[in-house]
Amino acid sequence: MPPGEEFATTDPVVAQTLFDARWKRYERALDRDGAGLPAAVADHRGPTLATFAKTFLETLAGEHFADGQPAHKPRDLDRRKRGILACLETLRLRRVHYLSRLEPQDVDAMLVELRGKRKADGKPLSAATVRSYSMEFSAMLSFAVSTRVLTFNPLPSSRKLPRSARRTALEDDAYLTRAELKALLEHVLPSPQVPYAIELVMTLVYTGMRREEALGLLVRDVDFDAQEIRVAPNTFRDGKSEAAERKIPLWPKLAAVLKAFIGTRPGHAPLFPSVIRKAKDKIDAPIKAILGTLRAAARRAGIQKSMDHHILRHSYVSARLHMYQLSVTGVQVKVDAQLIVSEIGHSDETLIRRVYGHLTRERINQVLLEFGEKLPDARTARQRRSAYHSERVRAGRATQQARRAAGEADATAPSTPLSDAEQAQRRGYARTIRETARSRGWCEMTLTTKLTATPAEVTAIMRGDLSRLPLARMQRYAAAVARMD
Template identity: 25%
Template sequence: MITQHLKPGLGHIKISKLQPAHLQEYYVQKLYNGKLDGSGLSATSVKHHHRLIFKALKDAVKWQLLSRNVAGAVSPPKTKKVEMHTWDHEQVITFLEVAKGSSYYPIYLTTIYTGMRRGEVLGLRWQDIDFDNLVISVRQSLQEVKKVGLTFKEPKSGKSRSITITPNLAKELKKLYKPQLEYKLLLGQDYHDFDLVFAQKNGKPIQPTEMARNYRKFVEISGLPYIRFHDLRHTHATLMLQQGIHPKVVSERLGHSTIGITMDTYTHVLPNMQKEAAQQFEQLIK
């Protein structure tokens, strides 16, 4: 963010000369053509720029390099919250039954059973799965970068996390190992060994766009209302909360930095939980 955006856009201005108008002009420019390909950045991305600038200037004030934080006089662009859609448990069962005909079925199953992000699932390695203790360690994520291609990075939270899995999911994942080993032996030096659980026949990472097309196809076949692939993660969290799983546990599985993020994200589930909790309390007191 600093190297590609802030330094080229604002680095020529002395910190003592920086004005709110400079920041406002910078935000507008980034919204218009801030990407490397000439298109504009999203309001969310520009908001991240604002937060970084604000924090840097706040430290400058604390260190007495500045008398005021000019970023406090500028409002970042407002972001539109993407509406969340999820499936209930019956719809999940329907989709998984239909998706068994897809080569990407184990990916869909893993996402629904763990709540992992798409990049985290596609970046999952065999070394990250403890089959004895039924635990997945999320240590890397697959990311598609323009003009670079597919690359691996740390999870979004910046640190690894552990997710307990079911014996059923572990069994499905184990099924992938033998045919993968056969391709590895068949291709020899032409096999690209990234130790990936979900990989192409030559070992290379699965193309997210290809998987997305396949996912949409099987949602259509199932006859279910369409939800984004990312909403499978939301579905996992919503179903767990509806079953009375403590939000702290759900937060840890999702990799949220705080339980507050989980509670804010899934407020739509809370009213029903409140009602059930009140009824259970009454049954306890009777």
């Protein structure tokens, strides 16, 4: 095959000339080997996929801006490495081995394998994950084309590549209403692990920050004079993108809470330091997560929506879209979508208009963000938590005493392993109870009272942890729920 050509030559003279040239290169290699020197001949098939992937990642890691800053953050390089590695580990690409042998049908087979790959929990990879991995591999192939190692990139035109889904509206379960946010904030209670739970949840609700952004804040990021919170990379985290470095309004309600919380702490300290400190840690580190605190507050408030950190981010955007802002002349006008974009750290307002466009039909006469919550002081919050815990304990003991009086066994787990059919029955009973409770807006305490169950049993049912409940008890609870009007 002549250099730069796609097909081998049919001219015997040209073929002999090419063969002689290649043979001379191998002879020189043999001479070097005899002299104890490494062979200086490149494989005519080119680099392997694994070798080129390593070269590609090293090239990205070596790219810098004019000011000397790395062009790619470590987290971005890790994401690319995960995606490329997932593609290279497929059986089809292992068989291809060499980059120059990659064909469109190999890419199609790789995508089919990725879609059938299982995660640690046994579930297949989502279409979004397969597309993300494929795009990282496609970036490597585009780099190979630009360096003339490959003639073209077959991946973007593959019909097996999952298409990105278009979202035209945000479902009601994906964000909290103002009333739900008010109830959530009023039911957040501190704990020994998260003593500043109220301040942290308020920061998430009143800023719309990403989880890692809020948990990685420093004291100096809160500027009470300028009435803003600065989101920027620091020792504990890096930014997701250039747009992620921004300034967010410090709303008066949040400012009052954080001012009392910060006190006289130094500016370099984490705003929300972890109370769990290992002996090897020389400096205070931020807290890692508060998902349990959020979900516990949602249960106490009777909120049936799936609770996580990101739902608060959606809720902030929806709340801001309902508000007004003051123009330069002091007149109230609709909030500009570009202003919200800068507050949440997006690059443009396309996502805001496409996903949240239907929320702009309703307006609330509000310029400063406020949900009307009445926050308890530290002493009252501790008393509420103690009272809630005591109520759960008393309810559990009362139920156990009633069962003993009725002669029912106190076993909370089946004595013998259950068959697959019995396990399916237990899941069906639990599904019936959960769907009924959510459709009627019952919180866990309400369901505990109606079923005469212990709080631990109701929590197990709502979370799907069915190993603690006997089958007969599950059946009785499901029947009781079915009888309720």
